[in-house]
Amino acid sequence: MASKAAVPLSQNESPLKQSLLNAKQSHLLDQLQAAGHELSGQDLHARLRGTPHGMGLATVYRHLRQLQQRGLVRCRHLPSGEALYAPTERDEHHLTCVDCGRTLPLRVCPMHDVQLQPQQLDGFQLLFHTLEFFGICPSCQDRQDAP
Amino acid sequence: MASKAAVPLSQNESPLKQSLLNAKQSHLLDQLQAAGHELSGQDLHARLRGTPHGMGLATVYRHLRQLQQRGLVRCRHLPSGEALYAPTERDEHHLTCVDCGRTLPLRVCPMHDVQLQPQQLDGFQLLFHTLEFFGICPSCQDRQDAP
DNA sequence: TGTCCAAATGAGTATCATTCTCAATTCGAC
DNA sequence: GTCGAATTGAGAATGATACTCATTTGGACA
Numbered sequence: 605m606a607s608k609a610a611v612p613l614s615q616n617e618s619p620l621k622q623s624l625l626n627a628k629q630s631h632l633l634d635q636l637q638a639a640g641h642e643l644s645g646q647d648l649h650a651r652l653r654g655t656p657h658g659m660g661l662a663t664v665y666r667h668l669r670q671l672q673q674r675g676l677v678r679c680r681h682l683p684s685g686e687a688l689y690a691p692t693e694r695d696e697h698h699l700t701c702v703d704c705g706r707t708l709p710l711r712v713c714p715m716h717d718v719q720l721q722p723q724q725l726d727g728f729q730l731l732f733h734t735l736e737f738f739g740i741c742p743s744c745q746d747r748q749d750a751p
Numbered sequence: 752m753a754s755k756a757a758v759p760l761s762q763n764e765s766p767l768k769q770s771l772l773n774a775k776q777s778h779l780l781d782q783l784q785a786a787g788h789e790l791s792g793q794d795l796h797a798r799l800r801g802t803p804h805g806m807g808l809a810t811v812y813r814h815l816r817q818l819q820q821r822g823l824v825r826c827r828h829l830p831s832g833e834a835l836y837a838p839t840e841r842d843e844h845h846l847t848c849v850d851c852g853r854t855l856p857l858r859v860c861p862m863h864d865v866q867l868q869p870q871q872l873d874g875f876q877l878l879f880h881t882l883e884f885f886g887i888c889p890s891c892q893d894r895q896d897a898p
Numbered sequence: 899t900g901t902c903c904a905a906a907t908g909a910g911t912a913t914c915a916t917t918c919t920c921a922a923t924t925c926g927a928c
Numbered sequence: 929g930t931c932g933a934a935t936t937g938a939g940a941a942t943g944a945t946a947c948t949c950a951t952t953t954g955g956a957c958a
Contacts, residue, residue, distance in 0.1 A: 615772070619757065620861070624907090625851070626906090628906090628907095629919075640806075644944085645805070645944075645945075646943095646944075647815075650921070657906080659890045659907080660907065660908035661909090661944095661945085662908060662909085662910095662945090662946080662947080663906080663907060663908065665944090665945060665946075666907090666946090667764070670883075672830075672849050673849045673850055673887070675793050675849075677888075678885070679851070681828035681832075681834075682942095683941080684916095684944095685828075685832065685834075685915075685917095685944070686943090686944070687828075687832075687918070687944080687945085699867075699872065699873070699875055701821075701872070701875065702819050702878060702909080703820055708875070709872055710867075710871055711871070712863045712871070713867075714867065715861065715863065718845075718861045718862075718865075720857075720861065720884065720885055724846070724857055724858070724859070725846065726855055726887070726889075727888065727889035727892075728848065728884075728886040728887065728888055729886050729887045729892055730884060730885075730886040731849060731885050731886045731887065732884075732885055733882065733883060733884045733885065734881070734883050734885070735881070735882045735883075736876075736878065736880060736881050736882075737867065737875075737877060737879075737880045738819070738822075738876065738878050738879055738880065739822075739875040739876055739877040740820070740827070740876045740878065740879045741874065742825070742873075742874035742875070746877055751833070756941095773935090775903060775935090775936090791915085792915075792916075793914095793915075793916095806937080807935080807936065807937035807938070807939090808915095808937080809916090809917075809918080809937060809938085809939095810914090810918085810935080810936060812934090812937090813917095813918070824949065830913070831915095832914080832916095832944075832945065832946095833914090833915070834915080834916085885930080
C-alpha cells in the first residue's frame with residue numbers, strides 16, 4: 605500500500621499525500637493545518653462535532669495514528685500526558701516549562717539541516733522527528749527564588 | 752531552594768546534584784544510572800519493591816517529577832503513552848517505529864553541538880532536551896509491502 | 899437496481915499510567 | 929520530649945486512549 609520511497613525530513617510530500625488519504629483523514633489534516641497550532645485528539649473531536657465532518661472519538665484516534673504512520677502528522681506529549689498533533693510539514697518545535705507546563709513555540713528548528721547517517725538508521729524509513737526543550741520559565745524561576 | 756545557575760546542555764552537574772537530593776531521590780537516580788537504559792515509573796517501583804529502598808508508587812512519580820524539574824532526569828513518551836525516564840547526563844536519543852513501536856538507541860546526539868540562541872529562550876532556564884526520530888522499521892516495511 | 903462481502907464506523911466499555919486525597923508517619927528544631 | 933511541618937503511601941479518582949462488536953457504508957458484480 606505505502607510507497608517505499610524515502611521521505612526526507614521537512615520535505616513537501618503533498619502529491620503522495622492526497623492519493624493515500626480517505627475523506628476523514630483529509631478532514632483531520634485540514635483541521636490541523638487550519639488551526640495553526642497543535643491540537644489534541646479531544647480537540648479535533650470537539651471541533652468537528654456538529655459539522656458535516658463530525659466523527660466518533662475512536663475514529664479520530666484511529667486516523668491520527670494512521671496519519672502518523674504515513675509521516676503526515678507528528679505528535680508530542682505534554683507533561684500532563686495529553687498528546688498534541690501537528691502536520692509534519694510544519695517544522696515547529698517547543699520549549700516547555702517543567703514546572704508550570706507553559707509551552708513556547710520555537711521559530712526555527714535547530715535540527716533543520718542536520719542529517720542522520722545511514723548507518724544510524726539501521727534500515728528504518730525516516731518519517732519525522734520531534735525535538736523538545738525543557739526548562740524553567742521566568743515566572744517559575746521567580747516563584748522558586750521567593751517562596 | 753534551587754540554585755539559579757544556568758545548567759548547560761550535556762554537562763556534569765554532579766556536585767550540585769548531591770546537595771539537592773534527599774535519600775529517595777538519590778535511590779531513584781541510582782537505579783536509572785545503574786539500569787543503563789530507560790525505565791518507566793512502574794519499572795522503578797517494581798525494582799525497588801522488596802529492597803530497603805522500596806517506596807510507594809505515588810512517591811516514585813512525585814520524585815521523578817522533581818528530578819525532572821531539577822534537570823537531572825529526562826523523560827520521553829512511547830506511542831503507548833508510557834513515560835520512560837533516563838538521567839539527562841546520558842545524552843542518548845531514539846529512533847522509534849510508528850508501526851510496531853520498536854525503539855532503537857542512537858549512539859550520538861545530533862543536537863550535541865547545537866546551541867539555542869538566547870532570544871529563542873525568552874528567559875527560560877534550559878534544563879535538557881528530548882529528540883526523537885520516528886520512522887518505519889525494516890520488518891514493518893516488509894509487512895506493508897507484502898500483506 | 900439488488901445482492902454480496904469487506905472495510906469503516908462509533909457508542910459504549912475497558913485499560914492503565916499517572917495524579918490526587920488524606921490520614922498516618924517521620925523529621926528537625928528547640 | 930514536644931510541636932509543627934514535611935513526607936509518605938494505600939487506595940480511589942482521573943482521563944486519555946484503545947478495544948469490542950453490532951451496525952452501516954460502499955464498491956463490485958450480476
